[in-house]
Amino acid sequence: MSTFNGCIREYPILAIDRFIPNESKQYFILSHxxxxxxxxxxxxxxxxxxxxxxxxxGLENLNFNEKVYCTEQTALLLPxxxxxxxxxxxxxxxxxxxxxxxxxxxxxxxxxxxxxIELTFLPANHCPGAALIxxxxxxxxxxxxxxxxxxxxxxxxxxxxxxxxxxxxxxxDTTCCYAEKRNFISKIASVDLLSQxxxxxxxxxxxxxxxWTVGYEEVWMAVAETFKEKIHVSRQRYTLYCRMNLLxxxxxxxxxxSTRFHSCRWxxxxxxxxxxxxxxxxxxxxxTRPIKYIPTKQSxxxxxxxxxxxxxxxxQMVK
Numbered sequence: 001m002s003t004f005n006g007c008i009r010e011y012p013i014l015a016i017d018r019f020i021p022n023e024s025k026q027y028f029i030l031s032h033x034x035x036x037x038x039x040x041x042x043x044x045x046x047x048x049x050x051x052x053x054x055x056x057x058g059l060e061n062l063n064f065n066e067k068v069y070c071t072e073q074t075a076l077l078l079p080x081x082x083x084x085x086x087x088x089x090x091x092x093x094x095x096x097x098x099x100x101x102x103x104x105x106x107x108x109x110x111x112x113x114x115x116x117i118e119l120t121f122l123p124a125n126h127c128p129g130a131a132l133i134x135x136x137x138x139x140x141x142x143x144x145x146x147x148x149x150x151x152x153x154x155x156x157x158x159x160x161x162x163x164x165x166x167x168x169x170x171x172x173d174t175t176c177c178y179a180e181k182r183n184f185i186s187k188i189a190s191v192d193l194l195s196q197x198x199x200x201x202x203x204x205x206x207x208x209x210x211x212w213t214v215g216y217e218e219v220w221m222a223v224a225e226t227f228k229e230k231i232h233v234s235r236q237r238y239t240l241y242c243r244m245n246l247l248x249x250x251x252x253x254x255x256x257x258s259t260r261f262h263s264c265r266w267x268x269x270x271x272x273x274x275x276x277x278x279x280x281x282x283x284x285x286x287x288t289r290p291i292k293y294i295p296t297k298q299s300x301x302x303x304x305x306x307x308x309x310x311x312x313x314x315x316q317m318v319k
Contacts, residue, residue, distance in 0.1 A: 006057075010139040010169065011117055013109075017146065019058030021066055027109050029119070030070040031055055031146030032130035033077050033214060035090070055146070060090055067099050069107065071121050073129030073244055075100035077214065080240045087236070087265075103131070104161060123158045124148040127215030128244060132159075140168030147173050151186055190282075191222040197280065197317065198227070203260070206273040208313065210281040211263045212306040217241075217248075219282070220263065224251045229259045232270070237263070266307050279313040281305060 006018020015025040035056045056078075058064060070078070075098035078091045101107050101121055109117045117137045124130035126147045133144040143162070176184070185193075198207055209219055209231060220231045230253040233241075241248040253259060256270050262277075264270060307313075 008135065008142060008144070008171065010142055011135055011137065013111060014117070014119075014135070016133060016144055016171075017055040017057070019056070019061075019064055019066070019068070021064070026111075027117075028066050028068050029133060030059075030068050030074060030078070031133060031144070032070075032124070032127055033074055033081055034127065034130075034147065035081070056091070059094060062093050064094070065097065068094060068097050069099045069101060069119070071129045071131050072100040072102055074098075074131075075129075076244050077129055077240065080236070080243075082236065120161075122161060123154075125151060125154040125158070127213075128217065130215075134162065134165065136165070141165045142169045142171065143167050144171040145173045147175065149187070187218060191218060194219065194280065195222065195226050198223070201278055204276065205314070206260045206262060206270075206277045208266065208277055208279040208307065209261060209263045210279055210305050210307065216263075216282060220248075220251050223261055227261070229261055231261045232256045232259050232264050233262075234265050263306070266311055271311075274312060275314060277313045279305075279307060279311075279316040281316065281318045283318055 006015045006020075008014050008016065012024055013026040014029060015027070016029045017031050019028055019030075021028075032055055035054055059068070059078075068078075078098065079089070079095040080092070081090050082088060083090055101119075103121050103123055106118050106120045109119065111117060115138065117135060119136075120134040121131035122134060124132050124146055126149055130147060132146060132148055135142050135144070201207070207223075209216070209223065211217075211219060224230055230251060233252050233254065235254050238248075238252050238254050241252060256262070256264065260273075262270055266274075
């Protein structure tokens with residue numbers, strides 16, 4: 001949430017995606033597991049805005065000991081999330097504090113003998129466990145979008161539930177609210193273009209799918225189905241996803257010799273294929289054609305990737 005400070009004005013006892021305990025906050029809610037890396041300060045119409053690209057801010061604190069309400073998938077994922085560099089677990093201390101709530105099921109927070117707040121998680125079409133958060137009580141019904149992808153088919157199929165409520169205020173994700181991101185292509189179109197790109201290379205090339213964080217699972221599914229090969233991942237990632245859904249046992253593998261598709265840490269023996277490897281990095285955009293990525297020392301440090309910085313693929317593509 002690019003300009004959200006975690007506070008719902010109508011219900012100040014709630015804290016969403018901001019985990020700094022204080023006397024006014026009684027309930028802490030997490031929309032999804034994505035962790036940002038930076039804070040940005042910018043000005044619009046002379047108003048100072050702080051963009052916080054971090055939904056887990058405060059959860060890395062080992063002294064945090066409040067219950068965290070979230071979806072079932074988020075509760076499974078978060079305690080096993082790693083730092084991208086050191087590969088150390090960031091949130092293992094929270095395992096017993098997670099309170100999983102199924103999608104569409106309403107949880108009630110009692111705030112007094114006369115009043116209570118109802119909260120419902122709804123699918124967000126973003127990453128596993130990501131949720132919109134619907135909040136209802138006497139001060140009106142509000143909706144927090146978190147990070148969502150509002151594609152027409154998804155809204156029709158999954159968010160019909162919202163139609164019966166009159167939303168008083170909408171806390172909306174503004175991350176992509178600028179011209180360059182206005183019309184970026186759908187997930188279905190993106191997966192089709194990915195398949196076409198892979199097919200443009202011969203079968204002897206190894207393909208690195210740079211799925212550096214959760215949220216790219218549909219890429220793995222499409223590649224496994226189209227090319228009839230599994231995707232090689234680290235043992236930690238394999239265990240994490242299979243714990244979440246046994247379906248991933250038919251999609252992922254920890255055997256690097258059994259496939260030419262990788263979303264791994266690119267250790268040995270995978271690095272033997274480096275001179276013949278095509279890396280594909282994903283970013284939301286409106287381009288219908290992949291772009292060849294020409295790395296520089298500065299850009300390589302900024303590119304979010306699981307590849308080692310000294311890796312030199314045959315080609316790097318951004319789509």
